[in-house]
Amino acid sequence: MTAVTLLYADFDKPPQPSGRQCFFCKRDLSFTPEADGPISQPSIPPSVAVFPCGHYFHTRCLEIVTPPEKTTDPPCILCDLDENAS
Ligand SMILES: [Zn+2]
Numbered sequence: 681m682t683a684v685t686l687l688y689a690d691f692d693k694p695p696q697p698s699g700r701q702c703f704f705c706k707r708d709l710s711f712t713p714e715a716d717g718p719i720s721q722p723s724i725p726p727s728v729a730v731f732p733c734g735h736y737f738h739t740r741c742l743e744i745v746t747p748p749e750k751t752t753d754p755p756c757i758l759c760d761l762d763e764n765a766s
């Protein structure tokens with residue numbers, strides 16, 4: 681296992697944001713989602729959901745806003761909002 685080595689390597693490096701922000705909580709996709717508390721960069725990047733429309737979210741954020749009946753095939757919440765607004 682290289683977990684300890686990785687931990688030290690991460691400690692020496694500055695946080696490296698992916699440059700893409702979750703459209704829901706506005707945090708970088710490599711950072712913890714807002715629902716998980718204070719902002720931090722985990723050594724394992726959070727799970728991310730990318731939609732064909734080009735929008736992306738933390739999987740955690742998506743889970744929060746997705747109705748239970750749609751969890752197997754969650755819609756993009758941004759596009760969903762657009763449709764409902766028009
Ligand atoms: Zn998020």
Ligand SMILES: [Zn+2]
Pocket residue numbers: 731733734735756757758759760
């Ligand atoms: Zn979308």
